[in-house]
Amino acid sequence: MRQFKVALPNSIEQASALQKSVDVPFIAGGTDLLARIKEYIDTPDLVVDLKRIEGLGEITSTGQGIRIGALVTMDDVATNRLVAEGFPALVETIGNAATPQIRNMATIGGNICQKPRCWYLRHEGYSCAKNGGSGCWAREGENEFHAIFGNQVCAVTHPSNMAPVLVAYGASIEIQSSESKSSDGTLEKRQVEAEQFFLTPEQDPTREVALKPGEIVTAVLLPAKNRTDQWSYAEAREKQSFDWAQASVTVLYQRGGRSGDHRVILGAVSPAPLRRADLEEIIGSRALDADCIQALQEKIGEGAHPLSQNGYKVPMLRGLMAKAIRNLNGEKKEG
Numbered sequence: 001m002r003q004f005k006v007a008l009p010n011s012i013e014q015a016s017a018l019q020k021s022v023d024v025p026f027i028a029g030g031t032d033l034l035a036r037i038k039e040y041i042d043t044p045d046l047v048v049d050l051k052r053i054e055g056l057g058e059i060t061s062t063g064q065g066i067r068i069g070a071l072v073t074m075d076d077v078a079t080n081r082l083v084a085e086g087f088p089a090l091v092e093t094i095g096n097a098a099t100p101q102i103r104n105m106a107t108i109g110g111n112i113c114q115k116p117r118c119w120y121l122r123h124e125g126y127s128c129a130k131n132g133g134s135g136c137w138a139r140e141g142e143n144e145f146h147a148i149f150g151n152q153v154c155a156v157t158h159p160s161n162m163a164p165v166l167v168a169y170g171a172s173i174e175i176q177s178s179e180s181k182s183s184d185g186t187l188e189k190r191q192v193e194a195e196q197f198f199l200t201p202e203q204d205p206t207r208e209v210a211l212k213p214g215e216i217v218t219a220v221l222l223p224a225k226n227r228t229d230q231w232s233y234a235e236a237r238e239k240q241s242f243d244w245a246q247a248s249v250t251v252l253y254q255r256g257g258r259s260g261d262h263r264v265i266l267g268a269v270s271p272a273p274l275r276r277a278d279l280e281e282i283i284g285s286r287a288l289d290a291d292c293i294q295a296l297q298e299k300i301g302e303g304a305h306p307l308s309q310n311g312y313k314v315p316m317l318r319g320l321m322a323k324a325i326r327n328l329n330g331e332k333k334e335g
C-alpha cells in the first residue's frame with residue numbers, strides 16, 4: 001500500500017475545506033476506501049478522516065421522521081428501535097449485507113457513497129468511461145454481475161443494498177460544505193432526495209452520487225409519513241455472506257392506498273436504484289393475488305438489455321418479485 005497522511009479535522013467546515021479535489025477522499029469506516037488504496041486503485045497523498053466531527057454519530061427523532069448521522073454504523077442503524085419501528089425494510093436489507101464485522105465498521109454515509117464493484121474499475125490499468133477514459137470493458141467482456149438496465153454507457157450496478165430501500169422510503173440525504181454559508185457564517189445544509197442522489201452514467205459516468213468536491217454527507221433523513229406496515233425486501237446473492245446482491249426487489253404497499261402511494265424499487269440490476277412506476281401501477285390497481293404476480297412477472301423484464309453473461313438476472317427478478325409480494329409484511333412465507 002502506498003503511504004498517505006491522515007487529517008483529523010474537528011468540524012465539517014475544516015473537513016470540507018481539506019477536500020480540495022476528488023484525490024483527497026473522506027474516510028469513515030474505511031471498509032471500502034482502504035481496500036481501494038491497498039489495491040492501488042486510489043493513490044491519495046492525504047485522506048480526511050471524519051470520525052472526530054461531532055454530531056454525525058447519532059440517530060434522533062426529528063418530529064418529521066428520523067435523522068441518522070452519516071457516521072452511524074450499519075449495525076447501529078439495524079439495531080435502533082426508531083428505525084425498526086418505522087422503517088423495518090432497512091433493518092432487513094442491512095441484515096443481508098456483507099458480514100457482521102463489516103457492518104460493525106461500515107457507516108451509512110460510506111455505504112451510500114461506496115464505489116461500484118466492477119472488476120475492471122477495481123483493477124489497476126483499465127481505463128474506461130467511469131474513471132475518465134472512454135468505452136466500457138464489461139459490455140463485451142466479463143459481465144456476470146453487471147447491470148441489465150441502463151447499461152449502455154457504463155454497466156456497473158450500485159453496490160449499496162440500503163440504497164433501493166432508502167429510495168423506497170423517500171429518504172433525503174443531508175449534505176454540507178464549507179463553500180455554502182449563511183449570512184451569520186454557519187454552514188448551510190442542502191437536502192437531496194435519495195432518488196436524485198444516486199446518479200446514472202447518462203447524468204455523469206464518473207460519479208455515482210450527487211456530491212460536488214468538498215461536500216460531505218452529514219445525515220440520512222427518513223420521513224415519518226412514509227412509514228408503512230406493508231413492506232417486503234427480497235434479495236438474491238451468490239454467497240450467503242461476504243458478498244453483494246445480484247438483484248433485489250423492495251416493495252412498500254399502502255393498504256387502501258391510491259396510485260402513487262406504493263413503491264417498487266429494483267436494486268443491483270442498474271447503475272442506480274431503479275424505481276418502477278409501471279409495477280407500482282399494477283400493485284395499486286388490483287388484488288395482490290396470483291394473477292397480479294403473473295402480471296408483475298410479465299412486466300418486470302421490460303426495458304432490460306442483458307449482456308452476454310447476465311441474462312439470468314431477468315428470471316431472477318421474476319422470482320424475487322413473486323417472493324416479495326407473497327412475503328409482504330416481512331413475513332417469511334416463502335424462503
Ligand SMILES: Cc1cc2nc3c(=O)[nH]c(=O)nc-3n(C[C@H](O)[C@H](O)[C@H](O)COP(=O)(O)OP(=O)(O)OC[C@H]3O[C@@H](n4cnc5c(N)ncnc54)[C@H](O)[C@@H]3O)c2cc1C
Nearest residue numbers: 028029030031032033098106107109110111113160161217
Ligand atoms: C466482503 C464485503 C461484502 C460487502 N457486501 C455488501 C453488501 O452486501 N451490501 C452493501 O451495501 N455493501 C456491501 N459491502 C460494502 C460495505 O457496505 C461498504 O464498504 C461500507 O458500507 C462503506 O462504508 P465505510 O464507512 O466503511 O466507508 P469508507 O470506506 O470509509 O468510504 C467509502 C466511500 O465513501 C466516501 N464517504 C464516506 N463517508 C462519507 C461522507 N460522510 N460523505 C461523503 N463521502 C463519504 C469515502 O470517501 C469513500 O469513497 C461489502 C464490503 C465487503 C468488503
Ligand code: SF4
Nearest residue numbers: 118128136137154155
Ligand atoms: S462497467 Fe463501468 S466501471 Fe466497469 S468497465 Fe464498464 S465503464 Fe468501466
